[in-house]
Amino acid sequence: MGCWILNESLSVVLLLSWLGGNFYLFIDTFHWYEEEDAFLYTRVILGSALAWARASAVCLNYNCMLILLPISRNFVSFLRGTITCCGGPWKKQLDKSLKFHKLVAYAIAINATIHIVAHVVNMERYHIGQSKDAGELPNRLSYLGNNPNESYLNPIRKYDTNIITEVLTTTAGVTGLVISVVLILIMTSSIEIIRQASYELFWYLHHTFIIFFIVLVIHGTGQIVRSQTLESLMLHNVTYCKDHLTEWEETIQCPLPQFSGNKPSVYFYWICRAPCAFEWFADLLFLLETQMTEKGKTNFLSYHIFLTGWDENQAAHIALHWDENTDIITGLKQKTFYGRPNWNNEFRQLAYNHPSSNIGVFFCGPKALSKTLQKMCGLYSSADPKGVRFNYNKENF
Template sequence: MGEWIVNELPKWIVVTVWLLINTGIFIGTFFSYKNDIEYFYLRLIVGDALCFARASAACLNFNCFLILLPVCRNFISFLRGTCARCHRARRQLHRQITYHKYIAYMICLQTAIHIAAHCFDFEFLIEAYDSPTKSIQAITNLDTSNNGTWLNPVRVQGTDATREVFKTIAGVSGVIITLCLILIVSSSTETIRRWYFELFWYTHHLFIIFLIGFVIHGIQGIIRHQTNVSSHNPEKCYTRHDEWGTSPDCKIPQFAGSSPKSWIWILIPVIIFIIERGIRFYRSLQQVVITKVVKHPSNVFELQIRKKSFYADPGQYIFLHCPSISLLEWHPFTLTSAPGEETITVHVRRVGDWTEKLAKSCHVDEGEFQEAWKMPKIAIDGPYGTSTEDCFRFDVAVLIGTGIGVTPFASVLRHVWKKYSTRRNELQLKYVHFYWVCPSTSSFEWLQELLNSLESQMAEMGSANFLSHNIYLTSGWDSNQAKNIVLHNDEERDAVTGLQHKTHYGRPQWDKIFSDLAVFHKGMKLGVFFCGPKSLSTSLHSLCNKHSTESVGTRFYYNKENF
């Protein structure tokens, strides 16, 4: 229960507060329009459809105010810096993409309610001409004039609702922004992001059209309110329509369109976003040079880059831009170089059109060293923080990566060892457990040099127990390799990796691993950092909570990489 309170409760407090605000806005707006005397006649025609439409619109204003903030990376980095001493608040900033998705789901829900309500609105407005209620007919048949007498925007009897919708700015803009929303959400699935990133990237930028349409959606002011309730109280005069204009206390009702307010809500986040883009543009102009390209197995290649005055914390990531491939696209890559190194290093897996084109531009398959002037021009945006920055806040760090998901931890391992070897007495971190699950032996090769170096350095300093690394090979060996593995099993170094720690074959038994960690580090705080697929992330998250509850004093804090 203790781990749930620390690890889960802050998230659900944030979500609950956000849901309560949405609920409060919806209910408050609903009853405001239901009870406001200025909308008496409009309610008389369309009923509660007006209230649902305006309540959902108010929630859309609030959530469109929020939707841009989690993806303003420099803004989040600024907040992360101001929360440096508040670990719990800082951890919530690592969930910014999760919150961004929740807000998007709420926008979809409120959009659906808004569309449904206005569909009923237009049907009721058309039917008002044939209404058996004399008051509805009277208010509908008010003459259209420059003084704004009319209330019903449908001015043709017996018309079609679809035709009337497309006669209005609200109708046309509503269709456009709804189509944009459908494309943005449908292209944001994990499969499309993973295998068709360019499609996800381009369709996501339809948010510009969405926001423009959102701002102009209400500019025509077809939702009209009564302006002369003091000289025409609708609750008293709506049944006396024969006296309108002749009785001093029932003058002809006057109406005016409501002024649009959506732009007020999104003004601040749009300004923040524009500043964000300005910072990114400035960074894109700074000189960046590719100094070396290294080809690795498993369709992975390494870029070594130099940029003046660049510094990054362990586990952070950058965005790469190559104008010769695309003038607009920026792609995220985790830094595998340690803080303080002269060269920035990233490992790129060749999946998708953009990474393949980058590999060709960098002459990866040519097998010969290419001079810097032959390399394509690139730009860097970042670095940006991830949860691995907080690994020093725990007694024990448990690093878990699958496949190429190990890249954040290459930088972390280098940095952790550097700090431990120079300032071990000042560090809260006492142990590091590294787990890497990979499908083929060739995938290990590019990290072997780092692990071998760390093993040698720890042995020299007598700190061999500080870092334990566990490599799990899930496939990729044949019968001959299996015989060779068995034959050399008793040797000091592993037959596959050449490391002192032996390779495990098959998938990890995570429940037993966490149980052993809880016993071995009894009473300590363990930070679990994971980079990999969602299915395994869910399992590891549950195990953190389970073994924190079942153990005595041991606490597992779960952190997942999001970028």
């Protein structure tokens, strides 16, 4: 027993260090997602399944980083030949590199199982969040994103849908399926009976690790789970507002919460003096409006038409028909504004709706307005490299 302790003490220390790293990452990440205010509204819908999914994901990343090192022959040979500390007991550890590779593989399989189960639960809870029985706050959070200038939290946008179909239409869902299939093929082909019966099958399937790692990188961009942005947290007091839904959008401390990872969107501003200037373009906007509705992308295009010239008769006619579903001048769903835009308000709202984004501003019009917009771009671009940036482009006439 004493000899075994003496011979294997370093192996035990290294094994415990690796296990300790896994447990630390899992517990620390789990606690962070359970306590962080940025994920408070996400937890309202998902509960603890959020923390289980994210903690296992961090451990997956940790072990995927280590999995190739023990079987990298050049790396192991480098350690053997060039580092003086790799003598005696340290050299023996290099002889056990294949065993460590298998241990890391087991850890990947366990954490992948936890991650998959947790996200299956998450998708089901996202789906329930769209039902009327979910509760007032989960319902309100799930409905966010249905109107312009709102960012969504719940990726499932309606209750009457198939969860599997919804999952397989997302980047995270498709890549997650590919990763799972590749991992199953690699793990099953590593079973001793299969490996001995067909070593070529084992060898070829193991080399699908290239697909595994490429898709793993893409998988992380899916953003199924969203957090409240830092800018929104500073304006929207979550500890107060979560219990006072009636004050959302009504009081200063409860503006609508904004969440990271907004889908790309286009804001189109058109300023004209006479209503006749809109006529030739209204049909095209109506066509775009219809196509976006059919594709479920009603918030992709947000256009703002400003009429700067009108007489009293037009004003009376406009006021009389203001409550109709379509605009009296253009026939479009989005109403025409009267007067000139308040560019401070417009840029402030864009910066709030799209934090940590690069926003391209494209202008065609008179030089005086060009200077104003260029000034607004500089004024509302954040000094923080991670903040919002407005990039100005122009074509004068």
